[in-house]
Amino acid sequence: MSPGEKLDPLPDPFILQPPVFHPVVPYVTTIFGGLRAGKMVMLQGVVPLAAHRFQVDFQCGCSVHPRPDIAIHFNPRFHTTKPHVICNTLHAGRWQAEARWPRLALQRGASFLILFLFANEEMKVSVNGQHFLHYRYRLPLSRVNTLGIFGDILVKAVGFLNINPFVEGGSEYPVGHEVPCSRVLRGLWPGQVIVLRGLVLPEPKDFTLSLRDEAARIPVTLRASFTDRTLAWISPWGQKKLILAPFLFYPRRFFEVLLLCQEGGLKLALNGQGLGATSLDQQVLERLRELRISGSVQLYCVHS
Known part of the structure; x- marks a missing residue:
């Protein structure tokens, strides 16, 4: 290495995998290392003025047919007289009993920052820095390896973060492979x-x-x-x-x-x-x- 040459800096310990900027929706991507307690997913974007609904799915696989299980389905709905959020789980092709939150902390035409925090027994969601809901797992968190974003939403950034960057072995930042x-x-x-x-x-x-x-x-x-x-x-x-x-x-x-x-x-x-x-x-x-x-x-x- 030449005297003035610098090594590429290591990724910040909070960052678990490369962030994604301005993805086209619908957007489906791998969660490197899967989900576990201590991980956090950040979603930043804007709700369009004419939005009806969008959903963020934490999936057990990326297949199209058969449809994969969805451990956590986060679904804000704006087109009803009382906007609300639905959370649910899809298992073996069947939806389970839905959980509903009547006070929607998102507004049409407004930007937002949503954080999905994964604890041992439940997912916690904050919107623009305020706690919004929690949802208990109905399928093992370890099965989740795919993130899907669908519907009426403009996404600016998706980040995959570590709540505690000092936990040993906490980083799953991927190693790139040269081609061909x-x-x-x-x-x-x-x-x-x-x-x-x-x-x-x-x-x-x-x-x-x-x-x-x-x-x-x-x-x-x-x-x-x-x-x-x-x-x-x-x-x-x-x-x-x-x-x-x-x-x-x-x-x-x-x-x-x-x-x-x-x-x-x-x-x-x-x-x-x-x-x-x-x-x-x-x-x-x-x-x-x-x-x-x-x-x-x-x-x-x-x-x-």
Whole structure:
């Protein structure tokens, strides 16, 4: 290391994983290390003037089908004559008895700061620095590994914090992995999900996700070009099919790519926003054997 060179600073001990700024809603992300007593999730944003409702779900998994259990469902509702908040738990596809708080501490058109604090037996919620409610766990907190935000809400920031940063082993701040990298696949079937989460590098050029079969053929490729800010599917013959959607990759920003296998192809979502699908025969999907990622990114999570 040269004399003037400095090591990258370690993350603040209060921060458990990279914060997310201005995510597109609906937004679903992994909670690194899952939930445990002593963790805190911060949500900062604005309630739109025409908001009907939004929800923050602490989920036991990120699958789309079957729907995962939701250990904690926090659901403010503004469209009724008496605005209120519902908390509930979804288990085995069925909602349990809901808990209701009639005095809503959030207002349409107003900004807010919500803190979800996780204790041993219950979650405590504060809004703009004032205690608002508590909700006892009905499913083990240890099962929760995914955060989902849906509905009428503008999110400015999501933070994952440690109430006590001096607890040994308290940090789950992820370690980034360099690319290119690959993962073994055993074929894809309807309902399976591929999830990539990572960080775009400071001066990016491109990002490529390719799926390869037993003969090393590449039936499908997803490519992002930072030069012309385009996202496209690339066919095995090099033909490009542009995805007509806002380009949601930004330098030094975190991203999430989700591919859902369904009958007849793959459905794509980026940062929680659905971007359509590409058609693939089911036999082609079942023969896929490798997921390969390359380009100007650092990966934190690869789930397949």
